[in-house]
Amino acid sequence: MTLQLTVPNMACDACAKNITNAIKTLDEQATVTADPKTKLVNIETETAEASVRDALEKAGYPPAA
Template structure:
């Protein structure tokens, strides 16, 4: 499943790294692409959107619809 999430407080490469790490705790095989300019994170995963969103939120980031 492909998810497109908006993460308004993702500002730098360290943020991208934290978000990627959070996603991979839920699905180690997930493919994460993030753009700090558009604040969009694209995730290819077998996990549910809820699980991914909760992991990113737990890492300290806000997730909104795209």
């Protein structure tokens, strides 16, 4: 499944790395591209979207609705 989420409080490369790590804890095989400039996170994963959103929220990076 491919997801594209907007994460408004992703401000820097460290934020992008934290977001990537949060997703990788759910699915080690996930492909994650996080761009602080556009605030977009593109994810290729087998994990349900609700679980990805929950993991990002717990990591302090809640995606926009």
